[in-house]
Amino acid sequence: MRIKEASINDVLAGCVKSNNKSKEIVYKTYYGYVLAVIIRYVSDRNDAEELVNDSFIKIFKGLYTFIYPTNLNETEKAYKGWMAKIASRTAIDFLRQKRKLFVFNDLENYSETIVETNIVTELNVKDILMLLNQLPEIQRIVFNMYEIEGFSHVEISKLLTIAESSSRVYLTRAKNKLRILYTKSLNNNYVTS
Secondary structure, eight states: OOOOHHHHHHHHHHHHTTOHHHHHHHHHHHHHHHHHHHHTTOOOHHHHHHHHHHHHHHHHHHGGGOOOOSSGGGHHHHHHHHHHHHHHHHHHHHHHHHHTOOOOOTTTTOOSOOOOOOHHHHSOHHHHHHHHTTSOHHHHHHHIIIIISOOOHHHHHHHHTOOHHHHHHHHHHHHHHHHHHHHHHHHHHHHHO
């Protein structure tokens, strides 16, 4: 089910007025999208589904803060981006609570040179998403936040309570690890072909 551009504004207005039919339409339309965002952070399907519901509660409660674009034909795109930020923050909060996450000391004596890589342009996005689950959790989260969700290193450092330089290091490590995993994947596919 897809909301038509012309009616998305009406549906969102109905959600603001707590119209249950409008909320149902939004939930059914965007459930898969929100689930896909959360799955990038939380690998357990049951936890992810619960977080989708938590995200929609926050989405409906905070809808009055959504800023409509000047071109109303772009409402759906803006709304999806807004929902993705809420969903990713919900997943991060869950991980932080679940594991008292983000007490990382592995960077204290980090002396490797940080080399900027551009793996996103070198790899197919679908391949990256399949390989993401093989990354250490903090690297996967930072990669998702920076490369996929569009957070800055400053925002990541605040949300994860890590140093901005640590965010950069985790991103670089994630990109390097993805490159290695991707190369192995290509080699395995080449050998089996």
